[in-house]
Amino acid sequence: MKNDKRLMVTESTLPKFEDYIAEIKSIWETKWLTNMGEKHQKLENELKTYLDVSNVLLFTNGHLALESAIEACDLKGEVITTPFTFASTTHAIVRNGLKPVFCDITEENCTMDVSKIESLINENTCAIVPVHVYGNICDVEEIERIAKKHNLVVIYDAAHAFGVKYKNKGIGQYGDLSMFSFHATKVFNTIEGGGVTFNDPKYKSILNNNKNFGILNQDEVVFAGGNAKMNEFQAAMGLCNLRSIETSIDRRRVAYERYVENLKGIKGIRIMDKQADVQQNYSYFPIFVEDFKVTRDELKDKLEEYNINTRKYFYPLISDFECYRNEHKSDDTPVAKRLANCVLTLPLYQELTVEEVDFICNAIKEIGA
Numbered sequence: 001m002k003n004d005k006r007l008m009v010t011e012s013t014l015p016k017f018e019d020y021i022a023e024i025k026s027i028w029e030t031k032w033l034t035n036m037g038e039k040h041q042k043l044e045n046e047l048k049t050y051l052d053v054s055n056v057l058l059f060t061n062g063h064l065a066l067e068s069a070i071e072a073c074d075l076k077g078e079v080i081t082t083p084f085t086f087a088s089t090t091h092a093i094v095r096n097g098l099k100p101v102f103c104d105i106t107e108e109n110c111t112m113d114v115s116k117i118e119s120l121i122n123e124n125t126c127a128i129v130p131v132h133v134y135g136n137i138c139d140v141e142e143i144e145r146i147a148k149k150h151n152l153v154v155i156y157d158a159a160h161a162f163g164v165k166y167k168n169k170g171i172g173q174y175g176d177l178s179m180f181s182f183h184a185t186k187v188f189n190t191i192e193g194g195g196v197t198f199n200d201p202k203y204k205s206i207l208n209n210n211k212n213f214g215i216l217n218q219d220e221v222v223f224a225g226g227n228a229k230m231n232e233f234q235a236a237m238g239l240c241n242l243r244s245i246e247t248s249i250d251r252r253r254v255a256y257e258r259y260v261e262n263l264k265g266i267k268g269i270r271i272m273d274k275q276a277d278v279q280q281n282y283s284y285f286p287i288f289v290e291d292f293k294v295t296r297d298e299l300k301d302k303l304e305e306y307n308i309n310t311r312k313y314f315y316p317l318i319s320d321f322e323c324y325r326n327e328h329k330s331d332d333t334p335v336a337k338r339l340a341n342c343v344l345t346l347p348l349y350q351e352l353t354v355e356e357v358d359f360i361c362n363a364i365k366e367i368g369a
């Protein structure tokens with residue numbers, strides 16, 4: 001049976017049209033479109049509270065936020081990171097003139113395997129850039145211990161981890177800095193957008209310089225910064241979407257739990273276990289297809305016949321990208337390599353209904369029968 005409506009792997013969350021119009025109306029009065037206007041300031045304050053962090057600065061997108069966060073640490077040498085992520089993570093390291101060194105990930109939740117970090121550290125290592133992939137949190141405590149011992153900076157790619165809490169603390173409180181993405185496809189969006197969170201206020205001025213040409217005031221420019229400011233229309237979208245974020249995550253939770261209920265116990269389909277002490281954001285629903293009736297790629301193609309769109313997040317591994325494969329070998333991270341070859345991310349978004357989840361799961365069962 002084919003679904004009439006094509007189920008996409010994700011669907012952007014939009015506020016009610018009228019609510020957005022009401023929010024942007026004042027822009028026609030102030031004529032203030034960008035450069036840290038009223039909406040920008042308001043969103044920054046509200047996000048500080050929601051993310052439960054002491055500092056947050058907004059950016060025009062998550063990638064420039066991450067590049068800026070790395071630049072703010074004034075690093076040289078090698079950075080330990082993971083190949084099982086979006087291109088942005090590694091590109092941000094490389095575009096800062098640093099050398100990525102890939103650490104393997106864990107089978108259980110696809111985050112950096114902390115038992116393998118120390119063997120990659122040498123006198124050139126300056127930082128660790130782990131990823132809270134799918135909103136699964138890294139072993140933040142062990143990473144902190146290793147970083148302290150070796151005097152390394154820790155910058156988290158928390159693009160997937162909006163609103164996630166660990167031991168009742170905002171996930172952005174861990175590490176030196178964290179980057180959150182507010183891209184259209186993420187749990188919370190400002191159309192495009194991102195934020196950097198940090199505990200130490202010393203990062204504030206350098207991050208502001210990075211995002212606004214190093215302009216200190218009308219008379220002084222102190223740094224060769226770029227331009228990565230969030231504009232007022234983006235901030236207005238953020239203000240609207242933040243009002244319904246709890247409902248939005250709760251609706252994702254319902255769909256997520258329905259998937260778990262439907263898919264647990266199917267031979268050849270592995271789903272991830274819930275992490276202890278973590279308040280999740282239900283951002284993605286990856287499955288791992290191993291020893292199933294068909295391969296991952298065949299399952300993906302067959303689901304398309306049911307009008308169900310899925311994505312191979314994350315395949316290929318970053319170390320297999322054309323721009324990196326000459327210098328890196330994906331065989332050095334065997335767990336990441338195997339998981340990249342069998343992962344398939346199923347549709348998950350606010351509006352996905354339990355009936356649609358049932359339809360997707362039944363399709364998977366039919367294909368496996």
Ligand SMILES: *Cc1c(COP(=O)(O)O)cnc(C)c1O
Nearest residue numbers: 061062063086088159181182183
């Ligand atoms: C989305 C994403 C980014 C980049 O964020 P943008 O807001 O799209 O620039 C970085 N890292 C990961 C893991 C992401 O998923």
